[in-house]
Amino acid sequence: MDRRNFLKVTGGIAASLAATGLQAKEKQNDEEFVGVLTDTTRCIGCRACEKACGEAHDLLVPDVENDNALDNLRTPSEKQWTVVNRYETDVGEVFVKQQCMHCWQPACTAACLTNAMLKTKEGPVIWREGKCIGCRYCMASCPFNIPKYEYGSWNPKVQKCNMCYDRLQQGKKPACVEACPTGALMFGSKRELMEIARVRIYNHPEKYVHKIYGEHEVGGTGWLYLSGVPFEQIGFRTDLGTTPYPEYTKEFLYAVPLIFFGAPALLTGLHFLTKKDESSEE
Amino acid sequence: MAGKNVLEIGTATPFKKGYKMDKKTIFFGEVKRFFKFILQEMKPRGKWLTPFNIISLPIMFIGFILLILRFVKGLGYATNLSQEFPWGFWIGFDVITGVAFAGGAYVITFVVYVMKVEKYHPIVKVTVLNGLLAYMFYAGALVLDLGKPWNIFNPIIGNSFGYNSVLFLVAWHFLLYMATEFLEFSPTIAQWLGWEKLQKILKSLTVGAVIFGITLSILHQSGLGALFLMAKSKIHPLWYSEFIPVFFFVSSIFAGLSMVIFEGTISHRVFKDKIDSKHHAAFDEIIFGLAKGAAITMFVYYFFKALVFIHGGQWSYLTDSWGIWYLFEVIGLVLIPCFMFAYGAKNRNLGIIRTAAILTMIGIILNRLNISIITFNWNIPAVYYPSWIEIVITLMIIFTEIWVFRWVVSRMPVFED
Numbered sequence: 001m002d003r004r005n006f007l008k009v010t011g012g013i014a015a016s017l018a019a020t021g022l023q024a025k026e027k028q029n030d031e032e033f034v035g036v037l038t039d040t041t042r043c044i045g046c047r048a049c050e051k052a053c054g055e056a057h058d059l060l061v062p063d064v065e066n067d068n069a070l071d072n073l074r075t076p077s078e079k080q081w082t083v084v085n086r087y088e089t090d091v092g093e094v095f096v097k098q099q100c101m102h103c104w105q106p107a108c109t110a111a112c113l114t115n116a117m118l119k120t121k122e123g124p125v126i127w128r129e130g131k132c133i134g135c136r137y138c139m140a141s142c143p144f145n146i147p148k149y150e151y152g153s154w155n156p157k158v159q160k161c162n163m164c165y166d167r168l169q170q171g172k173k174p175a176c177v178e179a180c181p182t183g184a185l186m187f188g189s190k191r192e193l194m195e196i197a198r199v200r201i202y203n204h205p206e207k208y209v210h211k212i213y214g215e216h217e218v219g220g221t222g223w224l225y226l227s228g229v230p231f232e233q234i235g236f237r238t239d240l241g242t243t244p245y246p247e248y249t250k251e252f253l254y255a256v257p258l259i260f261f262g263a264p265a266l267l268t269g270l271h272f273l274t275k276k277d278e279s280s281e282e
Numbered sequence: 283m284a285g286k287n288v289l290e291i292g293t294a295t296p297f298k299k300g301y302k303m304d305k306k307t308i309f310f311g312e313v314k315r316f317f318k319f320i321l322q323e324m325k326p327r328g329k330w331l332t333p334f335n336i337i338s339l340p341i342m343f344i345g346f347i348l349l350i351l352r353f354v355k356g357l358g359y360a361t362n363l364s365q366e367f368p369w370g371f372w373i374g375f376d377v378i379t380g381v382a383f384a385g386g387a388y389v390i391t392f393v394v395y396v397m398k399v400e401k402y403h404p405i406v407k408v409t410v411l412n413g414l415l416a417y418m419f420y421a422g423a424l425v426l427d428l429g430k431p432w433n434i435f436n437p438i439i440g441n442s443f444g445y446n447s448v449l450f451l452v453a454w455h456f457l458l459y460m461a462t463e464f465l466e467f468s469p470t471i472a473q474w475l476g477w478e479k480l481q482k483i484l485k486s487l488t489v490g491a492v493i494f495g496i497t498l499s500i501l502h503q504s505g506l507g508a509l510f511l512m513a514k515s516k517i518h519p520l521w522y523s524e525f526i527p528v529f530f531f532v533s534s535i536f537a538g539l540s541m542v543i544f545e546g547t548i549s550h551r552v553f554k555d556k557i558d559s560k561h562h563a564a565f566d567e568i569i570f571g572l573a574k575g576a577a578i579t580m581f582v583y584y585f586f587k588a589l590v591f592i593h594g595g596q597w598s599y600l601t602d603s604w605g606i607w608y609l610f611e612v613i614g615l616v617l618i619p620c621f622m623f624a625y626g627a628k629n630r631n632l633g634i635i636r637t638a639a640i641l642t643m644i645g646i647i648l649n650r651l652n653i654s655i656i657t658f659n660w661n662i663p664a665v666y667y668p669s670w671i672e673i674v675i676t677l678m679i680i681f682t683e684i685w686v687f688r689w690v691v692s693r694m695p696v697f698e699d
Binding site: 241267 | 353497
């Protein structure tokens with residue numbers, strides 16, 4: 001399938017999904033999650049994505065020419081949903097764009113007690129202000145430390161990349177993808193992106209490490225990475241495992257009904273067993 | 283007690299059927315008497331310039347002002363919270379440690395109302411009061427930490443239920459448990475108001491409330507631990523375990539018992555005149571019993587902790603300073619006080635038991651802070667320590683709780699049978 005065509009299709013899907021609304025949950029969801037593939041071997045560190053992101057979301061638009069931001073390692077912040085970092089590696093400078101990974105089974109959405117953090121059925125993980133109570137459990141849970149908080153505000157927001165959810169619904173690509181001049185960023189369904197990533201590794205086995213970051217990490221992420229150097233060297237945590245994070249609390253949550261009904265039964269039983277004969281029922 | 287007499291007159295004339303006008307006048311008279319009584323009870327009693335008041339009043343005043351500033355200027359003004367440390371002292375100490383210490387209420391109500399061990403009856407009311415206040419103030423401190431507390435109704439009234447969230451469960455259980463503890467304590471309030479009929483009705487609900495309360499306690503004590511299950515990549519492996527919920531639940535038993543011993547010892551000195559001599563004599567026996575209970579639960583806790591440690595093959599982690607810190611917590615502040623409790627109970631030595639209670643409490647504070655703050659993000663350079671404002675507001679919360687406790691026990695029949 002050619003890429004342009006495939007993008008048209010996914011864009012169309014996104015638009016039609018927006019029209020049908022969220023009621024479609026009961027129907028079988030045969031739509032595929034969308035994601036982005038970052039090929040770090042193609043990134044030149046121009047930070048056009050940072051600029052485009054700031055412009056698209058009314059956040060900080062960095063002065064790319066003059067701020068020398070690449071001299072330090074940064075993380076996305078409450079002012080910038082995405083940042084590019086420079087790493088010195090065995091094969092020279094490597095630039096890595098960082099943002100929300102849009103996990104398939106996100107820790108943040110499992111943590112959220114109001115569903116303010118939401119895994120949309122299109123794939124992006126979004127935050128909804130009207131629902132958030134500001135408990136920051138999403139921040140404590142995220143294995144990638146992505147959600148950021150406006151501590152300086154009396155009415156603080158959680159800030160994180162939403163994969164330009166609004167733009168996707170208009171059939172557009174994420175702003176960063178559109179701004180990328182080298183094709184280091186590619187938008188599509190995860191299945192499609194995985195195929196492209198594998199083809200690149202297959203065609204250039206000497207150029208890439210034979211791993212796609214995000215294929216299995218924490219149960220799979222929407223954002224995928226290709227690299228020419230081992231991922232530990234360019235700031236990735238490779239010790240996060242492949243278990244989706246919500247699984248860690250699942251066992252506890254399964255035990256809840258057991259205790260919720262088991263304990264009162266046991267305790268009520270004990271109460272009557274220990275009741276003295278003279279004190280008959282009231 | 284003049285206030286009480288006023289009310290007793292009211293209850294002596296019960297409503298009669300058929301007398302509509304009378305009913306109305308009685309009702310309004312009753313309301314009037316009620317407010318008069320409350321007003322009278324609001325007045326301070328005893329000396330004003332006690333050392334406790336002199337220390338606590340300025341701190342409460344400053345804390346209150348800082349609290350207003352916190353809501354005007356945001357969390358960043360008042361706290362040292364950061365993007366790396368979304369939870370700090372208010373969550374780690376006020377909420378998570380405070381709730382562990384409140385565990386005494388469900389343990390004692392279990393022993394008294396379910397197991398019918400009459401020996402502990404004299405302390406049940408004051409323990410429930412302590413638990414209720416602890417939840418109101420310490421679990422309530424959660425609200426101060428919320429960025430958008432006005433949205434707290436979202437998870438409660440149901441326009442946004444995050445069923446999958448452990449925090450959803452914990453928040454709901456806090457609320458329900460506060461209600462059940464209030465129900466458990468309400469007969470004492472009714473007695474204070476002189477509403478005997480209501481007191482009887484409320485008393486009949488106690489066992490049900492107790493059973494529901496114990497269930498909720500098991501779930502939210504362990505739930506507080508389960509909050510950290512998804513912080514797997516952030517907490518030091520010596521403290522992270524899939525069994526954190528079990529550890530939190532079991533340790534809340536001896537945390538609560540230690541608190542009952544500690545608080546009881548202080549109460550018996552401060553409120554000496556309110557406690558009858560029979561109760562005084564029984565209290566030593568109660569402490570020995572509580573010490574035995576604490577010793578056994580602590581040993582079970584320690585055994586399970588060791589089991590998880592050995593099964594996880596964590597010997598290699600013991601070589602650095604984190605390892606020493608871990609051993610200090612688990613051996614120094616669990617195993618040693620465990621033996622001290624056992625020794626003190628066997629040899630009837632109150633001094634050792636009280637020391638053990640304090641050591642255990644320090645151990646609980648350390649354990650909860652280790653998981654929520656100290657070893658959280660152990661693998662990155664960022665560190666967190668509380669700001670002075672966080673500490674002052676915490677002190678304000680603690681002092682206010684003690685003030686309310688003192689107000690209640692010097693007016694309501696908490697220490698009487």
